[in-house]
Amino acid sequence: MNSNRFKLAWYALFVVGTMLVVACDSEAATERPPNVVFMFADDLGYGDLGCYGHPYAKTPVLDQLAKEGTRFTQYYVTGVTCNPSRTGIMTGLFPARFPQYAADFGFGDRITITELLKSRGYKTGHFGKWHIGPDNRSGTYGIDVVDAIGKSKSKTSGRDDDVYSAAIDFIRENKDSPFYVNVWGHATHFPVNPAENLAAKFKDVHVSRDDFSSTMQHKFDECVQIGGNLDKSMQRYLADVYQIDANVGRLLSVIDELGLRDETIVVFSSDHGPAPVILGNKGAREFSINMLGYASHFRGGKHEQYEGGTRVPFIIRWPGHVPAGRINDHDVCSFIDWMPTLCSIAGVDEIPTQIDGEDISDIWQGADRSRSKPLFWKSSSIGSTPAVRHGNWKLHLNRRRGQDVELYDLSVDPSESKNVAKDHPEEVARLAKMTQAWMSELPKQYEKADAKSRSRED
Template sequence: MSFLHGALFRRYALRGRRYALQGFAVCLLLGPLATGAESPRNVVLIVADDLGWSDLGCYGSTFYETPALDKLASEGMRFTDAYASAPVCSPSRAAIMTGKNPTRLGVTAHIGDAHPHQWSRETPLLPASYVDRLPLEELTLAERLHEAGYATLHAGKWHLGGEPFYPEYQGFDLNLGGWVQGGPFTGQGYFSPHGNPRLTDGPAGEYLTDRLAAETARFIEYHHREPFFVHLAFYAVHVPLQARPDLLRKYEKKAAGLPRIVSPMREGPDSLLRVRQDLPVYAAMVEAMDQGVGVVMEALERYGLRDNTIVIFTSDNGGLSTGDRGISEAEGWPTTNAPLRAGKGWLYEGGIRVPLIVRAPGVEAGTTSDRVVTGTDYFTTIEELAELPPAEIGPHDSESFVANLHGKQESRGPAFWHYPHYGNQGGRPGAVMRDGDWKLIEWYGGTPAESDLELFDLQADPSEEHNLAHLEANRVEQMLTALRSWRKGLDAQMPTGRTVPIAKQPEAPRAAGVPSAEPASR
């Protein structure tokens, strides 16, 4: 079924928000007719899922091949110190959509994670409660641009609450594939039939990453005469690990030439850690996503929109590099973020530092920046690049980095993270402050074998191997005071000591070597 006939009319007919009727009018009346030499700047925001900081060629990968994104980096600015606003997806995505820290929103866990009364793992603390949706009262980036006359598309992963909190109720004229699930866990996964109620099935065997890129290109084609905002949120490279056969064969041959690794490393007592990028199925998924980016960039070129479009590419958290045998064996540990430490679900750099590439008018090609950027910063940056007046969004955490994009050396103020949960990948509750090159981690409820406070000089020690807390007592005291003051100011929900008995759940027997089922909403 085609893009227009398969989704457009049905999506715009949904009740509950004014965007349905307005979006229909924009698409069917204004879209093909709108003209004008001084067209507002288009916005294409591409967010990969679980893509690690070092998973692109332009960030140092030699096993994964990403020519489209390497080319994009050569045409714009690549950031070395960009961060997701959380080590897991839902809070990170909420921050991108609103310009607000997940702690301010209360969306601090991936939606679908257990609340304290549901917690059954034997952990020192009960995780904090959290808001399990992006509230409709929040002004989203899509709503901001829609109100400025943009046609708006969400394609791919949403994971910010069930209906009625889907993209079509949050400022998007069209929603292709965004719903309550955090991954392609229905139907045949990445292959059609997808079993996704917000995406019509394509031909049998159609690959989801290819489909989302193609639909995005069609949207650009239909709206190339008016301003548009595209939020292309690839499900890739999130589990399940499924790849196109052609790319899988390519990387199986490539992996066959690598030397054997004798034994894996560990991050903590229970979490295995991948030490080399060498998994063919993951590599194939990365390249398919890169090809999808190429499809979208080609559409911009085809319609003469390259010089009038803001393109931002990033990831929602670090790459999945650790696997805890007692928690999420099914996920595995498909990549490594080396030289950064750990990965998704952890507050070490591998869990929160992500790739960021920006190509926009006024940005010098082939440049890099070490300015600290967080996911909250895209809101005001996009507003400024699009030459829109600041929106009234109330207290927020978004700091524009347009000056850096235009060649000025400006630093961001302190950046903060609060993750009062246990990651499915072995990570534990804690908070982080980064101020300049210094990073402080305060762990909640640490065991005697673990330090409650860790301080790292990221300039000298990006791998976070040397805890300097005992050598920098004054710095630790100052940063810890600031971190706790920030947390108190946002009324952060905290994990608590156990007052609820562990709810033992019977486990079904399974054969040795067979992974447990993937939770549906991760």
């Protein structure tokens, strides 16, 4: 009898334990994945924020966001103009893989991150700059609400006010379900022409060239050469950056108001390096004097595959998961990793078999490791120069007659000022072989829309 009672008691405990395990597994399976707010500036330089070393910028909100999360110093984009950068983010593929220019033709049959997250139950939204295909209607790429808002018309507010206001409305409307939202602003894209009241906030700024790296001096020279005043041009550029910061603050306040801080991944970055002063268009020079975006000590900017064009600010906050107050200056990461990383975090199992990025969710959350895949850049032109970063090495495989191959050790020369190709022929050979193997997978020809119908958002 005692034996039977023992067996019954043991069986009861077994049943209860099994039910608890099943309940826990069920709860884990149905646990709400985190929201994602992705704020993307346009043409903002690596060094344009206070927390990234700008000597004059006022960016208190983004500086605080960096303190509450992790700030990366080796984060890369997938292209050095607007559409290629966005193509890599949306598809997880290097943009040179697309035989048709995605700004003109879209992504074809390639699945996007928004479609994958929508399949996981996310509400998806996109507000602001589009430039990822000819169709910007709601429903495109699995995005529930698309509103390709232009710059705000107000003469006293920032040009991204309307974009952020629409995104805030979307967040309020979808606070009870997981949501993903692109908030893609227009600042600091050409033309930088902020409201006078915003520029007045920087009236006491007087440019001292010694406050900036040697790589910035040519911009100052060009600004002066075409009739610009360095102080006024800098004041206007800083005003455009300031309004980005203020709008980020508005959005983050709503996240807190709704009690969503702990369950929301917040990311702020830029689509590539800063635009040049001289744009090559005489009719545009009225505003080009204000194009004083700063790439810090890096060489180059928009349109160039040097570090100033490919390396961008990247700030991420996710309380309880992403370390607060951390500066990650070791790990090499890229927006080519956006799709696999978010899918891993959100519990999306079915992702494309062909993908160029890798899951770096562990790095976001504090791990320190080397990435396994190289990073490639190349424009959608058969004869264009490819570049690759692998480990500490960066190779520019110049293919035009008379131009040397360029090799830089970024661990000691992040400004790419000393070409060491002749000193390290074995590294040149290794990286060139790797790059040529990648290029063999690319299309043999590319198609763009005719000049009259093509998008001019770059």
